[in-house]
Amino acid sequence: xxxxxxxxxxxxxxxxxxxxxxxxxxxxxxxxxxxxxxxxxxxxxxxxxxxxxxxxxxxxxxxxxxxxxxxxxxxxxxxxxxxxxxxxxxxxxxxxxxxxxxxxxxxxxxxxxxxxxxxxxxxxxxxxxxxxxxxxxxxxxxxxxxxxxxxxxxxxxxxxxxxxxxxxxxxxxxxxxxxxxxxxxxxxxxxxxxxxxxxxxxxxxxxxxxxxxxxxxxxxxxxxxxxxxxxxxxxxxxxxxxxxxxxxxxxxxxxxxxxxxxxxxxxxxxxxxxxxxxxxxxxxxxxxxxxxxxxxxxxxxxxxxxxxxxxxxxxxxxxxxxxxxxxxxxxxxxxxxxxxxxxx
Amino acid sequence: xxxxxxxxxxxxxxxxxxxxxxxxxxxxxxxxxxxxxxxxxxxxxxxxxxxxxxxxxxxxxxxxxxxxxxxxxxxxxxxxxxxxxxxxxxxxxxxxxxxxxxxxxxxxxxxxxxxxxxxxxxxxxxxxxxxxxxxxxxxxxxxxxxxxxxxxxxxxxxxxxxxxxxxxxxxxxxxxxxxxxxxxxxxxxxxxxxxxxxxxxxxxxxxxxxxxxxxxxxxxxxxxxxxxxxxxxxxxxxxxxxxxxxxxxxxxxxxxxxxxxxxxxxxxxxxxxxxxxxxxxxxxxxxxxxxxxxxxxxxxxxxxxxxxxxxxxxxxxxxxxxxxxxxxxxxxxxxxxxxxxxxx
DNA sequence: TTGTACGCGTTATCAC
DNA sequence: GTGATAACGCGTACAA
Numbered sequence: 001x002x003x004x005x006x007x008x009x010x011x012x013x014x015x016x017x018x019x020x021x022x023x024x025x026x027x028x029x030x031x032x033x034x035x036x037x038x039x040x041x042x043x044x045x046x047x048x049x050x051x052x053x054x055x056x057x058x059x060x061x062x063x064x065x066x067x068x069x070x071x072x073x074x075x076x077x078x079x080x081x082x083x084x085x086x087x088x089x090x091x092x093x094x095x096x097x098x099x100x101x102x103x104x105x106x107x108x109x110x111x112x113x114x115x116x117x118x119x120x121x122x123x124x125x126x127x128x129x130x131x132x133x134x135x136x137x138x139x140x141x142x143x144x145x146x147x148x149x150x151x152x153x154x155x156x157x158x159x160x161x162x163x164x165x166x167x168x169x170x171x172x173x174x175x176x177x178x179x180x181x182x183x184x185x186x187x188x189x190x191x192x193x194x195x196x197x198x199x200x201x202x203x204x205x206x207x208x209x210x211x212x213x214x215x216x217x218x219x220x221x222x223x224x225x226x227x228x229x230x231x232x233x234x235x236x237x238x239x240x241x242x243x244x245x246x247x248x249x250x251x252x253x254x255x256x257x258x259x260x261x262x263x264x265x266x267x268x269x270x271x272x273x274x275x276x277x278x279x280x281x282x283x284x285x286x287x288x289x290x291x292x293x294x295x296x297x298x299x300x301x302x303x304x305x306x307x308x309x310x311x312x313x314x315x316x317x318x319x320x321x322x323x324x325x326x327x328x329x330x331x332x333x334x335x336x337x338x339x340x341x342x343x344x
Numbered sequence: 345x346x347x348x349x350x351x352x353x354x355x356x357x358x359x360x361x362x363x364x365x366x367x368x369x370x371x372x373x374x375x376x377x378x379x380x381x382x383x384x385x386x387x388x389x390x391x392x393x394x395x396x397x398x399x400x401x402x403x404x405x406x407x408x409x410x411x412x413x414x415x416x417x418x419x420x421x422x423x424x425x426x427x428x429x430x431x432x433x434x435x436x437x438x439x440x441x442x443x444x445x446x447x448x449x450x451x452x453x454x455x456x457x458x459x460x461x462x463x464x465x466x467x468x469x470x471x472x473x474x475x476x477x478x479x480x481x482x483x484x485x486x487x488x489x490x491x492x493x494x495x496x497x498x499x500x501x502x503x504x505x506x507x508x509x510x511x512x513x514x515x516x517x518x519x520x521x522x523x524x525x526x527x528x529x530x531x532x533x534x535x536x537x538x539x540x541x542x543x544x545x546x547x548x549x550x551x552x553x554x555x556x557x558x559x560x561x562x563x564x565x566x567x568x569x570x571x572x573x574x575x576x577x578x579x580x581x582x583x584x585x586x587x588x589x590x591x592x593x594x595x596x597x598x599x600x601x602x603x604x605x606x607x608x609x610x611x612x613x614x615x616x617x618x619x620x621x622x623x624x625x626x627x628x629x630x631x632x633x634x635x636x637x638x639x640x641x642x643x644x645x646x647x648x649x650x651x652x653x654x655x656x657x658x659x660x661x662x663x664x665x666x667x668x669x670x671x672x673x674x675x676x677x678x679x680x681x682x683x684x685x686x687x688x
Numbered sequence: 689t690t691g692t693a694c695g696c697g698t699t700a701t702c703a704c
Numbered sequence: 705g706t707g708a709t710a711a712c713g714c715g716t717a718c719a720a
Contacts, residue, residue, distance in 0.1 A: 013493055015697060026707045031699060041705055061469040062406045062415065063697035066712045071406065073470070076450070081435050084632075091425050094452050098459075103466055106420070106450035108438050115442075122447050125405040126417070149357055232636040258632065265638070288602065288633070292576040294609070359713060370691050375715060385689060407713035410696045692719075697712105704707080 014055045023051040034059075065127060072101050074315060075123035077116065079157070080136030081108040084286065085304060089134050089155050092308025096316075102129075111136055120144065130315040132308075133159075138169060138201040151318035155311040156304070163325050165318070167311050169302045170329035171201045175208020177334055178253050178281050178300055183212070186343040187251035187279055189221040193238040193263060194255025195230035202227060202255055205283070209253060221249040230255070235262020243270065250278055250343070257282035257289040260297055264339070268294075279340040295338035302332050358399045367395040378403075409471060416445050418659060419467035421460065423501070424480030425452040428630065429648060433478050433499050436652025440660075446473075455480055464488060474659040476652075477503075482513060482545040495662030499655040500648070502671050509662070511655050513646045514673035515545045519552020521678055522597050522625050522644055527556070530687040531595035531623055533565040537582040537607060538599025539574035546571060546599055549627070553597060565593040574599070579606020587614065594622055594687070601626035601633040604641055608683070612638075623684040639682035646676050 020030035025048060032040045033048035051057075065071035076093060078086045094104050105123055109116035123131065130150045135141050135157020143161035144152055152159075158166030182190050192209050194202045206225045213220060222242045228234040235254060239262065242249060254260035260282030267274055274280050274295055282290050285301035307330045314324065364374035369392060376384045377392035395401075409415035420437060422430045438448050449472060451463035467475065474494045479485050479501020487505035488496055496503075502510035526534050536553050538546045550569045557563060566586045572578040579598060583606065586593060598604035604626030611618055618624050618639055626634050629645035651674045658668065 016699095017697080027698080028700085028708075029706055032706090035699080039705060044705075058465060058469045060410070060471060060697050061466075062410045062471055063712085064699075065406045066404070066410060066697080066714095067699055068712090073449075081438070082431065087426065087431060090450075091452065094425065094450060095454075098451065098463065101466075103470060104450050105417075106434075106438060106448050107442065108435065110439075119442065121402060122405075122445075125402045126447060127404060127406055258636065261636075286632075288630075292602065292605075360715095361713080371714080372692075372716080373690055376690090379715080381716095383689065388689080404713050407696085408715080410698095410713085411715055412696090690720085692717105694715105694717085696714090699711090701710080702708090704705100 014057045016057070016059065018055055019048065019051045019057045022055065023048045070129055070319070071127045073103050073105060073126065073128045074312075075105045075107060075119075075126075075128040075131045076134065077107050077109060077119060077123070077131060078134040078136075079109050079111050079116075079141070081110075083136050084284075085138075085156060085302075086134050086136070088304035089308035089311070092305035092310075093132055093155075093312045094308075095305075096309045096312030113142075124149065129319050132311050132315060133157075134308075137199060138171065139199065151315060151323045153311045153315045153318065155307055158327050162327075165314060165324045166327045167307055167314065168327055168329055169201070169304075169307070170331050171204030172208040172211070173329070174283070174300050174302070174332040175205035175210075175253075176212040177208075177332060178205075178283070179209045179212040181298070181334055181336070181340065182251040182253060182279055182281065183216060184342075185251070185275075185279055185340055188218060189246065189249050190218070190251040190253060191221040191226070191242050191246065191249050192253045192255070193226040193228070193235060193242065193259055195228060195234070195259065197227035205255055221251075222246045230258060232258050232262040232265070235259035236266050237262075239263045239266040243272075251280070251340075252278060253281045253283075255283055257284045257286045257293075257297060257299055259283075260299070260339075261289055261293055264293055264297075275339055275341040276344060281340060285335050290335070290337070293339065298334075298336045298338070298340040300332045301335050303330055306330060358401045360401070360403065362399055363392065363395045363401045366399065367392045414473055414663070415471045417447050417449055417470065417472045418656075419449045419451060419463075419470075419472040419475045420478065421451050421453060421463060421467070421475060422478040422480075423453050423455050423460075423485070425454075427480050428628075429482075429500060429646075430478050430480070432648035433652035433655070436649035436654075437476055437499075437656045438652075439649075440653040440656030457486075468493065473663045476655050476659060477501075478652075481543060482515065483543065495659060495667045497655045497659045497662065499651055506671075507669050509658060509668045510671045511651055511658065512671055512673055513545070513648075513651070514675050515548030516552040516555070517673070518627070518644050518646070518676040519549035519554075519597075520556040521552075521676060522549075522627070523553045523556040525642070525678055525680070525684065526595040526597060526623055526625065527560060528686075529595070529619075529623055529684055532562060533590065533593050534562070534595040534597060535565040535570070535586050535590065535593050536597045536599070537570040537572070537579060537586065537603055539572060539578070539603065541571035549599055565595075566590045574602060576602050576606040576609070579603035580610050581606075583607045583610040587616075595624070595684075596622060597625045597627075599627055601628045601630045601637075601641060601643055604643070604683075605633055605637060608637055608641075619683050619685040620688060625684060629679050634679070634681070637683065642678075642680045642682070642684040644676045645679050647674055650674060 107119035143159040154166040282299035290297040453460035487503040498510040626643035634641040
């Protein structure tokens with residue numbers, strides 16, 4: 001590793017003046033030619049374009065942003081980059097913007113409010129056209145405030161201000177969907193093992209499950225929702241308790257794929273076959289866990305990438321002048337694999 | 345969800361002129377006062393600062409960037425956002441920059457060279473001060489070229505141009521480290537089940553393993569490195585083959601935590617205790633797999649977040665004038681859990 | 689100590 | 705059809 005002197009500078013940066021000079025026209029004309037304005041002779045345009053090509057010129061976006069109202073940049077303010085839920089949202093948003101002319105500023109506040117203010121300031125000073133705020137968990141978070149100079153869309157974690165626009169997962173619908181699938185498989189003694197009851201998502205999924213069961217005149221196997229933690233170990237423990245209390249259970253809906261893995265583990269140990277004796281469902285469609293399970297897990301996908309894309313689209317619309325408000329729920333998607341099947 | 349008219353604009357944006365006017369000075373004086381220049385009377389400065397505070401003014405970074413050589417932005421060009429390896433690197437880099445005045449442009453090329461050029465152009469047009477290129481897999485990738493106006497640091501996947509600076513994982517050292525730990529546990533019949541042989545990382549880890557064994561005059565249990573795929577299923581299949589050929593194996597070093605999970609699964613099925621009979625090691629320290637395994641997996645952490653931070657630091661140094669070249673290897677870290685232990 | 693004037697690179701508005 | 709010229713918001717020589 002040797003020092004290579006000055007930092008990779010390949011000659012001075014090319015500006016519109018250089019192009020104009022080479023083409024033998026004024027900067028104004030060069031600008032018009034490059035921007036496809038009609039009032040410029042064809043031959044002149046060709047000359048300018050050739051010059052630009054030859055010098056490999058591209059306009060300084062800073063200068064452009066300084067003039068117009070648009071900078072072609074948006075801020076993506078996440079609270080928890082390492083969390084697996086932020087990533088697909090971020091991908092969806094990046095994808096939606098990236099295909100256009102918009103670039104994305106990424107900031108991770110690490111769940112710290114101070115850091116969030118700091119990043120917000122930095123983003124505004126860079127004159128972003130809008131902001132997407134991605135929460136770490138699906139619960140209400142503080143609004144950035146109403147007096148921002150740019151539109152804001154909250155994704156995954158809704159803002160606590162109803163005047164803001166938030167896009168969230170439809171967890172109640174997801175609970176209904178999962179339960180409906182198990183019912184379709186002919187299961188009637190369905191249990192629900194899920195995570196931390198402090199999570200709105202856990203409550204909502206449980207509610208959807210209970211609602212759907214009630215429509216069939218059914219109650220939960222095991223007599224309760226098994227709230228606990230979002231971990232494989234809890235999945236194991238809860239399953240053992242459940243089997244003791246309701247040995248005749250014929251389906252288990254887990255609140256996450258992690259929990260479902262723990263459920264599968266104990267069922268294997270007990271010599272209970274999946275899915276013939278007990279059907280198992282996960283939640284999240286976290287490929288590494290769901291697809292590689294034995295048997296592969298039927299699960300619910302939150303369509304987070306879609307959520308990110310939608311957030312980007314809403315923001316685009318807002319930048320052009322119309323921002324909605326309230327909370328918009330995104331439907332989940334059933335992903336069937338081998339851990340569920342109709343009863344023989 | 346109702347439309348709220350114009351897009352969240354809270355009055356016109358405050359400029360330095362507004363501050364100067366309110367403070368009753370010229371823009372030049374206001375600028376000096378805010379930037380801590382000495383040639384300004386204390387009383388005047390106080391007045392300007394108060395005005396800026398009152399109007400909650402912050403300078404337009406675009407205008408600042410247009411003047412100086414620095415924009416305070418860097419580009420983070422990833423090839424594979426969804427890949428779990430990019431994320432920690434990205435976090436480390438974002439963290440290193442975020443604490444300073446630098447903001448990060450995130451671009452995901454989705455492994456597509458065309459899209460990469462497109463993003464590169466967009467980043468350069470925004471006058472980023474430098475670039476970090478994060479690869480999808482730990483193998484050589486094409487250089488962005490030597491004639492870029494800003495310094496570039498390659499992370500995880502090294503550039504194919506030795507004149508570039510690349511930061512990569514020391515996989516050979518990691519193989520040695522893992523094997524050394526198993527030897528320290530008193531194991532002598534060590535097997536190695538790993539992933540796709542087309543990955544340089546797989547080859548390097550195997551090499552480190554073989555080197556370390558050779559130093560002890562030992563050979564690999566099973567007589568070969570078991571190359572295959574980076575999947576739990578392969579871990580299961582390879583373990584079955586291994587047990588048939590070498591039933592007396594006393595340690596298995598897996599090339600990834602996924603593979604290690606498959607290994608554990610089969611060992612359980614066969615009634616072989618971990619770690620008393622066979623010690624198992626994973627690789628990646630992917631918490632969801634390693635920490636939740638039964639028993640929790642001893643594994644190797646690639647220190648990717650550190651790698652990201654270092655990439656950011658190297659880039660900073662480069663922006664200030666000195667860019668190195670060549671490939672810099674980052675050491676891995678042993679994470680001991682319960683799947684390895686000294687032989688009774 | 690403060691203010692004036694210029695330039696950063698680009699686009700838009702006017703003359704020509 | 706083309707070219708000066710004035711912005712955009714800020715920093716900084718230079719003059720006062």
